[in-house]
Amino acid sequence: MAADVKAPPLRPFAEPPALVPGAMQASKPYVASAKMQEAIGFPGELTEGWEGRALDKMGELLGKYRSLRVYLDSCVHCGACTDKCHYFLGTGDPLNMPVARQDLMRSVYRRHFTLAGKLFPKLVGARDLTKDVLDQWYSYYNQCSECRRCSVFCPYGIDTAEITMAGKEIMDAAGLGQKYSNEIIGKVHRIGNNLGLPGPALADTLEGLEEDVKEETGVDVRFPLDQKGAEVLLVTPSADFFAEPHVDSLIGYAKVFHAAGVSWTLSSHASEAGNFGLFIGSYDQLRTIAMRIREAALELGVKRIVVGECGHAWRVAYSMWNTLAGIGAGGEDDFARKLQSQLDSRYKQPMHICEFTHDLIGRGALRLDREANDHRVVTFHDSCNVARASRMGDTPGGQFEIPRAIIRAVANHYVEMAPGTTHDATYCCGGGGGLLTDELLDLRVKGALPRMEALRQVADGRGVNFMATICAICKAQFTKVLPYYGFKMGMVGGVHQLVSTAIRLGEPR
């Protein structure tokens, strides 16, 4: 598999690393095949004329997204972002400084879209879009997890993630796509989820989980699929059906629904919360993928839509579903009204599973045995998209407080990691944004460095042995990279995994 994966040593003090120019130049993900590209509407390959296609797309995006033009125009190279990126901290490659990553596109923007760059390219650092430049884009825009930590520290609020997304969209339009993301998007359209799990396999898996939970608790906890007239449609990442530790959170959601006495269902049509259209910056893909949730909600006649533990899915759901799919309040057109009239407006639409559980805990509706988690000393890793691109509850910062409040309600031992590594300054797990693929393992291990340093501190100092998180990517990424830093892979898990351990079933109280 991935050759030469090397974890950098943990730093005793969080100093910026020594620069290693070109260190990660060779890092690049597999290119999508022509078949994968064409299946989702992109040119198959970088054929003749790709430069024109790329620049046309760039012009289109600059016209469509005012933000992109502002970001490309307004940077003053102050340097505030330079040491904020986990990939820079882990690799020392100067092109992984957010400003340098942006400049890969800024230079081309200046050459082709500004007067000064057209007339005096050398004076303003403008470059033609050549194959060499494109190769650099492919390498370094696939070393940004779109986590937006740098934008928190930028005095102008420049969002590198949006530039990375534009970069990927331009490359897709030219015929250069990334295999991991684009193959998965094809599977969502073809089969209904990122995993490629067909309906019958999903039904079989859920049946197995019902048996398991019955064996463990003696209670008939159901995992309903395609049940018309259920109150809640749960949309969750397909990894929850398939992988560990993800599945333990799915069991947790089911137990919470059971204990609350709320009828719920999964959908085989919308058996995926994740929306990789976000990662590749494609509005069309974002919308088509989000529409599946709308279709399932209408088909099943549900009153509420709840989203499981998936970071970027919650960003899309919370911030974009209202306009993409007519889910959520505020839309006045027929498209939005159709679903709004079906959904129960007394509840948040959509709602995060943490909001759902937190509300029940607040009302004393769950019986929780904190001691059941006494073998764990828990910390919480804020996932980037939840932390910096969404909210939960009714007050600012709810997305930080609600998951923590749940953990404290189900476990006696909770420890925070160092300030500056959590909340809105949280470090990415190192695998987000469409980089969670085996051929990028070296990058992923290196990008996890700052989080591993913060974890090491509380593991050694406070005995932390469990890092809870609410994102399928974070869970899969940490499971893989923790051993490179001397931790056990089972040390990461979901917030609802902890809920699952503590909850006592039986008649709802």
Next chain:
Amino acid sequence: MPTIEVNGKSYETDEEGYLVNLGEWNEDVANFIAKVENVDMSQNHWEVVNFLRKYYDEYQIAPAVRVLTKAIGKQLGPEKGNSQYLYELFPYGPAKQACKIAGLPKPTGCV
């Protein structure tokens, strides 16, 4: 497309060494892939690989980790029905490495 040579016949694989045409799989191919992966195939490895193929035949996907551990626990004894045991057999992860040897496509997504 890369290929592997087994017994004088060549088989197409993807960049990561997963077999492209699932129908071409046979035990010699499995042994060859296992060798590349540094996996020494024992009877217990074969139990896993055979179960994966049987499940895939029915459902067109590899089984979820829990489905697999439960099935292996039934066949090889409850002390082996856990993912830790599967990681001992397939250190790179039962889902991906065992699928590769069984000639199945790689599970994708956040796994």
